Amino acid sequence: MNLRELNIKLTKESLRKEISRDILIIQTIHSIDELIKIINTLVANLRERYGYYAPRASRTEDVEKFLELINKKIKEDIGMDLTQKDLDSIIELSAEIKNLIQLKKSKEKYIEELTKEICSNLSQVATPLIASRLIDHAGSLKHLAEIPSSTIQVLGAEKALFRHLKTGSKAPKFGIIFSHPNISKALQEQKGKAARKLASEISKAVKIDFFRQK
């Protein structure tokens, strides 16, 4: 191997080492958030299509129950007549939605494993999905470890925060962490305190995870 080849090899290796595994968390949470949007869109389309045949069944709120009802193909008396082919096309769409729901579940399992491997403390404190959204928002595990607890608390609520700074409207109490059970289960008047506490725990956990890797 001559000097030029060696140089190229070393450059490639150092490029490769620059990429850390937290990028996989960011990419996977993007997949999951896209899948959530996609499933919602296709379910709305399916409700539109099935609604002319069975308007009452199409209003079933629970998605999995609604998909089960479609398989039974029970026509409602007010409903439009459909041929077997028309129904097959509807059932085909509903089967694909079931696949996408499975895929979403599988990605959630994968992200759980990734966060357990890369940031186990953060994942345990924040839940795997919220941990991933925080890393995505900060740009990397490193950046998240450098952010103060008060910023972690409102990460993802930038719009409300700037409105607060500009117009003096109420300061946001929480951003991405809003959906965490510690906050959603807290009484209305306790939510602010719960968010502060959780953000502080998250801040400690992510520092432990990041510096343990170094």
Next chain:
Amino acid sequence: MNLRELNIKLTKESLRKEISRDILIIQTIHSIDELIKIINTLVANLRERYGYYAPRASRTEDVEKFLELINKKIKEDIGMDLTQKDLDSIIELSAEIKNLIQLKKSKEKYIEELTKEICSNLSQVATPLIASRLIDHAGSLKHLAEIPSSTIQVLGAEKALFRHLKTGSKAPKFGIIFSHPNISKALQEQKGKAARKLASEISKAVKIDFFRQK
């Protein structure tokens, strides 16, 4: 059956008859257009995820070729190391995209059959997909049959048309019909003429289809 029951039965029947089968075309073209967007989004996400492992392969423009390359899992020397699980998660996403492409093809076949049944002349002149988008845009086959040829020509280009009326910018030459081979294959200076001719043929065809059904 008493009078009240009979009344309810008749009302339901007349409601049911109000719905004509062209609604199926509208719903199915909505499915197809959603699927096109969904496939594009997921392919972009897949390119992002595979890009760290095989940056060159991830730039393969042809989607089906790109999906084939992923199955071969050939790591590029500049690429990041991935575990078997990481790769499995990527391949799982690529398999789902293949399913969605299949589903889109199946919906296109179904809409071809629907347009052949409901508006065979229009479908033959305009192609099944453009026929469906025109019906969707007009709201129904009936409405499309009532629209003059000059409006059909710019259906779907409303934005450009209003800009033209307001600011005197160039009038749009075509809307939805733009992607028809008669227009896309025409020389630049012939496109306007080709659009006028096609719109006129479409206008005739849809009238024949609609009034034959009455």
